[in-house]
Amino acid sequence: MSKIKAAIIEDEIPAARLLCDTLSALRPDWEVQLLPGNIEEAVEWFARHPHPDILFLDIQLTDGNSFLFIEQARPESMIVFTTAYDEYAVRAFTVNSIDYLLKPIHEERLLQAIRRFEGLSKNYIHDFKAESRMMEVLQQLAVAQESSSSTHKKYRTRFLISSGEKLLTLQVSDIAYFYSENKLTFAVTHKNREYLIDLALDRLCEQLDPDRFFRTNRQTLVCIDAIQRIESYFLGKSVVHVLPPFKDKIIVSKDKMASFRMWLNY
Structure with a gap:
């Protein structure tokens, strides 16, 4: 044959x-x-x-x-x-x-x-x-x-954040990653400041530039600028190290590794 x-x-x-x-x-x-x-x-x-x-x-x-x-x-x-x-x-x-x-x-x-x-x-x-x-x-x-060609999708550039009795603007460019915990979503900035975001990760994935942010797993959504290194993990998985450090391991599953590598190569 x-x-x-x-x-x-x-x-x-x-x-x-x-x-x-x-x-x-x-x-x-x-x-x-x-x-x-x-x-x-x-x-x-x-x-x-x-x-x-x-x-x-x-x-x-x-x-x-x-x-x-x-x-x-x-x-x-x-x-x-x-x-x-x-x-x-x-x-x-x-x-x-x-x-x-x-x-x-x-x-x-x-x-x-x-x-x-x-x-x-x-x-x-x-x-x-x-x-x-x-x-x-x-x-x-x-x-x-x-x-x-002249009307590309416009992605979110900022969030309006409530801080006590004040309102402040958080720029997306300042955010290192988002994470979900106890049905709440938090944004962590490159300066390691944390803010509560009134959107689920699924919605954030729709509103953020996919060239900049990747949904590494159900809990985390990571900016390309925050990634420091990637290490192999067991069963074909990988661990993503970010700065500022995340409190848990950010693990990318074997099923997501191909798309994750492609995203990193863009």
């Missing part, structure tokens, strides 16, 4: 390497190759090489939306999209042999996509109607991105 050939087109090098490593670990018998993360070079590669059996394709590449790549390269591969778009926007991709992975990519979800490919590959019949719908959705996403 011939070896399965897989290729990855992803413009963020750390994310591409992480996906490649995870894919190789899950399927060590596959031949996995990283391709250029831009349309021009990727199209050129497809013109000169046999097409891989499965292609992991980022929707947004450095020089445009991936529908341009598909139009020009016409890949014969089964495609798994990788994307930061929400699930609703890419639901139309789950037709025929098409699947999608939301970033950050979790190992369990990647394994589901692999198994779906393995289940479909033996009886795969190209569906031109499915391809047409896929191209239409990709084009709509490209238009939507262009129209919203």
Whole structure:
């Protein structure tokens, strides 16, 4: 039986390497190759090489939306999209042999996509109607991105804090991490001052910049600037050391490690 050939087109090098490593670990018998993360070079590669059996394709590449790549390269591969778009926007991709992975990519979800490919590959019949719908959705996403490029989501920058009879403003930039205890949420600043916040961690995750804050576990939400070092823990877990120090161990589970590493590499 011939070896399965897989290729990855992803413009963020750390994310591409992480996906490649995870894919190789899950399927060590596959031949996995990283391709250029831009349309021009990727199209050129497809013109000169046999097409891989499965292609992991980022929707947004450095020089445009991936529908341009598909139009020009016409890949014969089964495609798994990788994307930061929400699930609703890419639901139309789950037709025929098409699947999608939301970033950050979790190992369990990647394994589901692999198994779906393995289940479909033996009886795969190209569906031109499915391809047409896929191209239409990709084009709509490209238009939507262009129209919203100047209107990025605005994240919370401060909190209004009650301190005795006074009100004060706490800047998000001053916060090292948040933690939850006894159904209360606290913010700890870089100067080791602690404030009660009237929001649950789940709500904070929605309101804070995800490039700056990561939900390490159910109890803690950590700013990138507060992280001092990371140590390996048992069963694939890791311990995150922050400054100012937290009173308990901040443990990142094995399931979250892949997305945590990707976040650290941004």
